[in-house]
Amino acid sequence: xxxxxxxxxxxxxxxxxxxxxxxxxxxxxxxxxxxxxxxxxxxxxxxxxxxxxxxxxxxxxxxxxxxxxxxxxxxxxxxxxxxxxxxxxxxxxxxxxxxxxxxxxxxxxxxxxxxxxxxxxxxxxxxxxxxxxxxxxxxxxxxxxxxxxxxxxxxxxxxxxxxxxxxxxxxxxxxxxxxxxxxxxxxxxxxxxxxxxxxxxxxxxxxxxxxxxxxxxxxxxxxxxxxxxxxxxxxxxxxxxxxxxxxxxxxxxxxxxxxxxxxxxxxxxxxxxxxxxxxxxxxxxxxxxxxxxxxxxxxxxxxxxxxxxxxxxxxxxxxxxxxxxxxxxxxxxxxxxxxxxxxxxxxxxxxxxxxxxxxxxxxxxxxxxxxxxxxxxxxxxxxxxxxxxxxxxxxxxxxxxxxxxxxxxxxxxxxxxxxxxxxxxxxxxxxxxxxxxxxxxxxxxx
Numbered sequence: 533x534x535x536x537x538x539x540x541x542x543x544x545x546x547x548x549x550x551x552x553x554x555x556x557x558x559x560x561x562x563x564x565x566x567x568x569x570x571x572x573x574x575x576x577x578x579x580x581x582x583x584x585x586x587x588x589x590x591x592x593x594x595x596x597x598x599x600x601x602x603x604x605x606x607x608x609x610x611x612x613x614x615x616x617x618x619x620x621x622x623x624x625x626x627x628x629x630x631x632x633x634x635x636x637x638x639x640x641x642x643x644x645x646x647x648x649x650x651x652x653x654x655x656x657x658x659x660x661x662x663x664x665x666x667x668x669x670x671x672x673x674x675x676x677x678x679x680x681x682x683x684x685x686x687x688x689x690x691x692x693x694x695x696x697x698x699x700x701x702x703x704x705x706x707x708x709x710x711x712x713x714x715x716x717x718x719x720x721x722x723x724x725x726x727x728x729x730x731x732x733x734x735x736x737x738x739x740x741x742x743x744x745x746x747x748x749x750x751x752x753x754x755x756x757x758x759x760x761x762x763x764x765x766x767x768x769x770x771x772x773x774x775x776x777x778x779x780x781x782x783x784x785x786x787x788x789x790x791x792x793x794x795x796x797x798x799x800x801x802x803x804x805x806x807x808x809x810x811x812x813x814x815x816x817x818x819x820x821x822x823x824x825x826x827x828x829x830x831x832x833x834x835x836x837x838x839x840x841x842x843x844x845x846x847x848x849x850x851x852x853x854x855x856x857x858x859x860x861x862x863x864x865x866x867x868x869x870x871x872x873x874x875x876x877x878x879x880x881x882x883x884x885x886x887x888x889x890x891x892x893x894x895x896x897x898x899x900x901x902x903x904x905x906x907x908x909x910x911x912x913x914x915x916x917x918x919x920x921x922x923x924x925x926x927x928x929x930x931x932x933x934x935x936x937x938x939x940x941x942x943x944x945x946x947x948x949x950x951x952x953x954x955x956x957x958x959x960x961x962x963x964x965x966x967x968x969x970x971x972x973x974x975x976x977x978x
């Protein structure tokens with residue numbers, strides 16, 4: 533039997549009649565009218581005189597949402613679940629692992645997400661005194677999404693056009709009409725610039741995650757979003773904007789003003805004794821330069837100098853396990869001054885790695901190592917830039933400025949803080965990354 537079900541109301545009435553007449557799902561094929569069929573719809577059983585079986589309220593709410601899904605088989609799926617609910621499986625909806633229930637739940641989630649996207653991505657354009665938007669949802673959700681716009685913009689006269697259906701609010705009621713092709717969308721207006729200005733003001737260049745951005749702002753909607761036109765420019769400007777933000781946060785103090793004319797290690801170390809760029813160093817407490825042979829092929833960069841302790845012992849063990857001769861490795865720090873010895877110690881002016889960066893850059897340039905190993909995310913960002921993603925790219929050889937290659941790995945202190953201790957995966961990663969650095973250094977420049 534073929535049953536016509538162009539909308540939820542028609543399906544609900546048909547399903548009730550079929551259920552009372554005890555027509556099993558295998559004998560029914562619902563037709564939503566979206567595709568031409570070879571056979572005409574049949575006659576429904578006579579109007580039921582008996583009461584329909586009781587249906588869980590949760591199913592009705594679920595069915596109303598799934599009714600908006602674009603898949604043509606949704607009515608058949610709903611009727612099969614309805615049949616089972618009223619034929620001995622009243623708790624079927626609690627079985628999320630059931631194939632039919634699982635599909636309904638995924639469909640409801642997809643519709644709910646599509647409604648959310650429509651609420652977020654509709655952009656009105658002024659057409660005289662009327663506001664018109666064109667939007668392309670994944671599902672047939674206009675009637676489900678429209679009440680939100682009525683509550684949000686009750687004083688406006690507006691229309692939302694989609695390929696499936698359109699809706700107009702005249703200040704009194706919602707009026708639904710046929711679908712409208714994309715070519716009927718109104719042309720851009722002055723509101724486009726407003727959206728671009730707003731998006732530029734809220735765009736955070738220091739927190740770019742392209743995968744997450746495309747998930748929240750799907751590319752298929754970009755054609756109707758005026759702010760999407762400036763995304764490529766914002767991405768290309770992100771590096772410079774972050775650098776400006778860092779410089780602003782760290783203040784104007786920079787070791788660049790203390791750089792000597794000669795850039796060998798001895799000259800740098802001597803000039804650094806007078807550096808006061810961060811406000812914490814001076815002739816009585818000069819910046820701490822690195823230690824090790826000037827011709828080292830591998831340089832380890834930590835975050836800042838620390839007193840010897842368990843972290844040093846762990847690093848020495850990891851270097852030995854990775855096949856290093858510790859005497860052949862040069863060790864230095866992104867920040868050339870030790871942190872406060874304890875939280876109770878007096879605070880001092882401090883502008884972080886930005887003030888010390890010229891020293892680190894000059895130090896690495898003088899050493900010209902084959903590989904720089906960055907111990908921890910702070911050191912990695914000091915060497916590879918503020919946009920470097922430590923969690924995603926640690927252990928990956930990266931080309932960075934004058935340095936041939938750099939590898940970011942865990943700081944020994946972080947390994948010690950790991951609940952699994954020195955035998956943890958973090959400790960194993962540290963050894964693997966050090967071993968990779970040793971092999972790269974032995975291989976020579978590429």
